[in-house]
Amino acid sequence: MRLANDIRGYGELSPGRKLVLLAFLTALSGVLSVADSFLPKPIPLAKLGLANIVTVFLIAEKRYLLAFQTAVYRTLVAAFVLGTFLSYTYLLSLAGSLASVGAMALFSKLLGDRIGETGISVWGSFASAAAQGAVVGLFFGFDKGLLLLISVFVIIGTVTGALIGYGTGRFRRTVSGQ
Amino acid sequence: MKLADIVSIALTALMGAGGLVFSTTGAKGANVLVSAPSGTFTYPLSTPRTIEVGGEHGVLTVVISNNQAAIVKSPCHNQICVHKGWCGIEGDGIICVPEKVAVKIAGGMEGLDAVSE
Numbered sequence: 601m602r603l604a605n606d607i608r609g610y611g612e613l614s615p616g617r618k619l620v621l622l623a624f625l626t627a628l629s630g631v632l633s634v635a636d637s638f639l640p641k642p643i644p645l646a647k648l649g650l651a652n653i654v655t656v657f658l659i660a661e662k663r664y665l666l667a668f669q670t671a672v673y674r675t676l677v678a679a680f681v682l683g684t685f686l687s688y689t690y691l692l693s694l695a696g697s698l699a700s701v702g703a704m705a706l707f708s709k710l711l712g713d714r715i716g717e718t719g720i721s722v723w724g725s726f727a728s729a730a731a732q733g734a735v736v737g738l739f740f741g742f743d744k745g746l747l748l749l750i751s752v753f754v755i756i757g758t759v760t761g762a763l764i765g766y767g768t769g770r771f772r773r774t775v776s777g778q
Numbered sequence: 779m780k781l782a783d784i785v786s787i788a789l790t791a792l793m794g795a796g797g798l799v800f801s802t803t804g805a806k807g808a809n810v811l812v813s814a815p816s817g818t819f820t821y822p823l824s825t826p827r828t829i830e831v832g833g834e835h836g837v838l839t840v841v842i843s844n845n846q847a848a849i850v851k852s853p854c855h856n857q858i859c860v861h862k863g864w865c866g867i868e869g870d871g872i873i874c875v876p877e878k879v880a881v882k883i884a885g886g887m888e889g890l891d892a893v894s895e
Contacts, residue, residue: 688875743882761790
């Protein structure tokens, strides 16, 4: 699969091809984000996180910078489309994305091959919920209501993160022919 | 699936469950503090009432009933504040980020000589 090969051989790509790959990955995760918003949700904002397939794939391939870039640009594109740029919603989305990629990269670097896509994805979901809770807390103060909300998102995120991570792992092994 | 994956799932689920238990247990509150762009207002939880609060983009409806408070109506897009439901435990609260409105449950004033604002 050419896309997977391009991601693996990212270092050897020409600057133009790197830009094309980044644009493609941003568009792909953007489309997955939109598709995600059409799926039924148990509570608002508790999305399945389909766009994280791209992030988990990139982190598992040890393309940390590319994962960060894709996540930031995806948040930016979504904010322009939805008209939420520089609003609280955008700030929450950006904080969640950055923390999520940061945690995934950290666990991937720390544990190497001992952790799989499922574990990486679960920590990404956890960090996203915690970071968004921290941002809300910074503006409005921390209380039990906020902790309850974060806890619910952490539990839902554990389930959805594990599903996304497991699915991405299966997909990676399929494109690798393993 | 690797061992670290299973440990990761168990740890995050445990932290979520711990937070859930901690946030839903505690003493019953006595007052409701409603913070809005126009100011902060205090109401006793023991008196049922309906309050209209001016948010950033419209009016929110806060209801106090059965020693609990809830935001029952909000013009915000995600409606997370409405879905949060009723809260009555001291330290609990509801925040509507887009409308910049916070509803917090506070304890009584016993043990305090006076309150200065």
